Amino acid sequence: MPTRARERLIEAAGDLFFAEGIHAVGVERLLRESGVGRASFYRHFASKDELVAAMLRSYDEELRGWLRRVVADAGGDPLAMFDGLADRMAASGFRGCASINTMVEIADPDDPARKVAVEHKEAMLRELRRLLDAPYDADLPEQLLLLFDGALVSSLRERSPAPARRARRIAQALLEPPMQPGLPPTEVDPPTP
Amino acid sequence: MPTRARERLIEAAGDLFFAEGIHAVGVERLLRESGVGRASFYRHFASKDELVAAMLRSYDEELRGWLRRVVADAGGDPLAMFDGLADRMAASGFRGCASINTMVEIADPDDPARKVAVEHKEAMLRELRRLLDAPYDADLPEQLLLLFDGALVSSLRERSPAPARRARRIAQALLEPPMQPGLPPTEVDPPTP
DNA sequence: ACGAAACGGAACCGATCGGTACCGAATCGA
DNA sequence: TCGATTCGGTACCGATCGGTTCCGTTTCGT
Numbered sequence: 001m002p003t004r005a006r007e008r009l010i011e012a013a014g015d016l017f018f019a020e021g022i023h024a025v026g027v028e029r030l031l032r033e034s035g036v037g038r039a040s041f042y043r044h045f046a047s048k049d050e051l052v053a054a055m056l057r058s059y060d061e062e063l064r065g066w067l068r069r070v071v072a073d074a075g076g077d078p079l080a081m082f083d084g085l086a087d088r089m090a091a092s093g094f095r096g097c098a099s100i101n102t103m104v105e106i107a108d109p110d111d112p113a114r115k116v117a118v119e120h121k122e123a124m125l126r127e128l129r130r131l132l133d134a135p136y137d138a139d140l141p142e143q144l145l146l147l148f149d150g151a152l153v154s155s156l157r158e159r160s161p162a163p164a165r166r167a168r169r170i171a172q173a174l175l176e177p178p179m180q181p182g183l184p185p186t187e188v189d190p191p192t193p
Numbered sequence: 194m195p196t197r198a199r200e201r202l203i204e205a206a207g208d209l210f211f212a213e214g215i216h217a218v219g220v221e222r223l224l225r226e227s228g229v230g231r232a233s234f235y236r237h238f239a240s241k242d243e244l245v246a247a248m249l250r251s252y253d254e255e256l257r258g259w260l261r262r263v264v265a266d267a268g269g270d271p272l273a274m275f276d277g278l279a280d281r282m283a284a285s286g287f288r289g290c291a292s293i294n295t296m297v298e299i300a301d302p303d304d305p306a307r308k309v310a311v312e313h314k315e316a317m318l319r320e321l322r323r324l325l326d327a328p329y330d331a332d333l334p335e336q337l338l339l340l341f342d343g344a345l346v347s348s349l350r351e352r353s354p355a356p357a358r359r360a361r362r363i364a365q366a367l368l369e370p371p372m373q374p375g376l377p378p379t380e381v382d383p384p385t386p
Numbered sequence: 387a388c389g390a391a392a393c394g395g396a397a398c399c400g401a402t403c404g405g406t407a408c409c410g411a412a413t414c415g416a
Numbered sequence: 417t418c419g420a421t422t423c424g425g426t427a428c429c430g431a432t433c434g435g436t437t438c439c440g441t442t443t444c445g446t
Contacts, residue, residue: 004422004423005422005423010401010428019300020214021297021298021299021300023214023216023217023298024216024300026402026403026404027403027404027405028402028403028404031424032243035424036423036424037423037424037425037426038406038425038426039406039407039409039422039423039425039426040405040423041405042404042405043335043422043423045313047404047405048405093403094289095300098298100346100349101295101297103349103350104289104293104294104297104298104349105213105214105216105217105297105438106214107212107213107214107217109352109368112313117350119351121350124300126427138237139359139362142359143295143359143362143363145361146340146343146344146356146359147339147340147341147343147363148345148358149342149346150339150340150343150344150346150351151343152346152407153293153336153343153345154339154340156293156296156336157296157310157311157314159302163339165421166335166336166339168337169332169336170336170339170340170363170367173366173367174363174366185345186228190222195401197392197393198392198393198394219432219433220434220435221432221433221434226389228394229394230393230394230395230396231394231396231435232393232394232395232396232436232437232438233393233394234395234435235434235435235436236392240434240435241434259437278441279419306415306427375413
């Protein structure tokens with residue numbers, strides 16, 4: 001049932017809303033960038049807000065797949081999520097997290113798009129719980145997600161992957177049993193000049 | 194030189210932009226809520242964006258004072274910042290951090306308001322470095338700020354002070370020397386029903 | 387008491403907002 | 417090949433956007 005126009009719209013929405021913000025990008029711009037006619041837009045989506053919701057569902061799927069993949073590629077080491085995050089931050093045009101940005105831009109808790117944004121973070125939490133099937137502190141998944149979000153926001157300001165490495169170091173301290181004195185402290189990022 | 198109208202505008206801007214978002218609140222609304230005339234507005238601020246910048250400068254001052262106070266009241270314990278944060282989150286109308294929200298809503302790095310938002314976080318970092326005058330890991334202030342930001346964003350979604358307590362627990366693990374086995378694990382928040 | 391400065395209200399501006407209605411062309415399944 | 421569906425383009429809608437201008441009143445220092 002999905003057509004080409006619908007996919008193009010969702011892709012353009014992902015690019016534009018992420019890069020410039022939801023309220024900052026009008027429908028006009030969306031149509032020009034995607035090459036979709038105005039009528040076609042409203043044939044596929046009841047409103048701009050529903051396009052945001054659809055874009056977020058696509059983002060959710062992409063990011064959860066990414067998380068599974070990056071951790072699996074590291075042999076199941078959950079710390080790999082922060083290494084992958086550093087790569088994402090280094091990519092040009094990086095601007096944090098589409099879900100966080102939406103929750104900031106849309107205050108109304110009943111807004112459909114905002115609900116999808118909230119659900120994304122909850123799905124990420126479930127994904128983390130699944131990844132950590134070994135015995136672990138009951139609060140660890142929430143802690144990792146807090147570090148993940150903290151790194152995302154910090155990198156929004158610093159414009160560098162350093163926060164991901166910082167979050168990784170903190171997570172490492174949470175994961176390793178705290179009874180190995182004498183280990184040399186982890187290297188610290190040099191100040192970015 | 195500051196007049197009454199200017200102060201009222203900054204206060205209304207703090208309330209409205211924080212509660213509903215910068216782009217979501219028009220100048221019209223600002224004027225109605227503050228009782229300031231349209232002409233008076235543009236006599237004090239060259240643009241809406243400059244009001245946002247002024248509001249953020251006021252926010253910066255308020256939050257840095259708050260940070261100093263809450264830590265001093267706890268006898269200098271930096272962990273108190275997370276206790277204070279939990280209180281802030283419990284307040285009605287809490288919606289994260291004005292600086293983070295601005296950085297999300299305004300993508301242009303050269304925008305004056307965004308610059309003020311970035312400077313706020315750097316000022317918070319300096320404040321943290323001042324607070325931690327005892328010998329500490331060189332990266333600790335950045336780590337504490339990452340936890341602070343992570344908690345702020347997480348609470349935006351969870352709508353509860355739990356993330357502040359979670360961040361506090363992580364910070365505690367970073368602060369205390371890691372050679373005291375056998376201590377009972379810190380209590381974990383029950384799931385919010 | 388008086389002049390200057392700051393004020394609130396309203397009319398007005400072009401631009402853009404999200405959304406609707408109708409068009410003719412392209413596409414596609416049977 | 418033909419009919420149905422999907423498409424892109426455009427004109428149009430009322431509302432609101434940020435911003436300018438003028439006017440009459442209130443406030444305040446002296």
